Amino acid sequence: MNTKKIKMSLSLVVMSTLTPFTFAKDILTSTPVTYMISQQLMQGTGIETTYLPPKRYGIERVANWFANQGQEQVIEAGKSATVAITLGAIWHQDPTYVYARQGNIRLIEIDASQAISPRAQGVAVLTLDKGKTSKYAWLNSVNLIRMASIVGEDLQKIYPEHQEAIEKNHQGLMLKMRELINQQQEAIFDMEMNSVILLDESLEDFASGNQLFVAGRQFKPELEWSEADKHSLKAQFEQDKTLRIVTSRRPSNMLKALVSPHRILQVDSIDRMGSKSIKIEKPLARWRL
Known part of the structure; x- marks a missing residue:
């Protein structure tokens, strides 16, 4: 075999080895709040966010859907995804990452309720009766700001080519969230x-x-x-x-x-996407009083 053919064969081997490691473009999530945050931060980047459960399903029914009729669909979605955004720290039963990872072992998890870093910031956790943790942290506007910051920081690291756009979108979302706090207080x-x-x-x-x-x-x-x-x-x-x-x-x-x-x-508990959905031009409309 001549040198040219050897080089070509080596190139094919390298390409076939690297192909499974290339990142897909999609972001997966299962709650309206994480969908809203991701959708707003990734505007203008071409990166799409997919909301996995049926719109009519509230958060209390989502885990059951993943374990049964939605399982195959979620695993398939995981194959073409890069990121799964969860609320794992406050909603321990969040099934998004666990099931989507079955389709893609290299899937990256972003926990919007608790940053995974040495000096991790997290939402203010509310403990209910019998030691249960409230999973509705997004109804506290201060938590909403913190969640957007956690997700934004991680997305900039995962998609460095879109860092400038994500930061700009983050600043715009922060402004809307501060306006929301003023509206609620009024x-x-x-x-x-x-x-x-x-x-x-x-x-x-x-x-x-x-x-x-x-x-x-x-x-x-x-x-x-x-x-x-x-x-x-x-x-x-x-x-x-x-x-x-x-x-x-x-x-x-x-x-x-x-x-x-x-x-x-x-007050809309925003526990499901529902018919109201989340409007990209008015992302916080459902949080207003």
């Missing part, structure tokens, strides 16, 4: 909201982030409320004119009969 002030009763456990982070005093919690579905529950709730609102209700669901006629509608605040 809405809370206008409602003269000091103490609240929460109707959903998912709103603990919202109350904590906005420094609201939680005077009570009623997490049972309304259909399970006893007459005593209804009487107690009505009495509390008659006695304390500064008390407000915070719920993630549309106020029912029964609730409005017990509590004046102007004392009820509905």
Whole structure:
């Protein structure tokens, strides 16, 4: 074999060896907040972010979908992906990386809730009853800013060719998030909201982030409320004119009969993509009050 043919053969061997190591372009994730952050940071780069679960599935149902009907789809998506963005530190059951990695052993995980570095920053973790960790950290606007910073720093290292664009997008997102904090504070002030009763456990982070005093919690579905529950709730609102209700669901006629509608605040828990989705031009619309 002559020298030219030897060189050509060696080149083919090297190419076949390196091919599996080349990075794909896609980013995978499974929560609206991580999708929003990734989508905003990667604008103008050509890098696409894929939201894996069905839009109608809330965060409590996602793990089951991954383990059953979604498993094959996620493994296939993992084959052409570079990054999986998770909330692993606060949502220990986040299945995104575990399943997508089955399609690509070299997949990189970015945990938006806890940076993986020597001086790691993380979100403010809220511990609920029985030691359970709240996974709804994105309802605290300060956490939202921290999550964007964690993801942004890692994405710049993974895609150095897009570092300038990612940093510019990050600064723009920070501005929008600061405007969001101002809007939320103004809405809370206008409602003269000091103490609240929460109707959903998912709103603990919202109350904590906005420094609201939680005077009570009623997490049972309304259909399970006893007459005593209804009487107690009505009495509390008659006695304390500064008390407000915070719920993630549309106020029912029964609730409005017990509590004046102007004392009820509905907050989107953003636990699923749903029909509202996340609009690229107004990424924080669902966080506004």
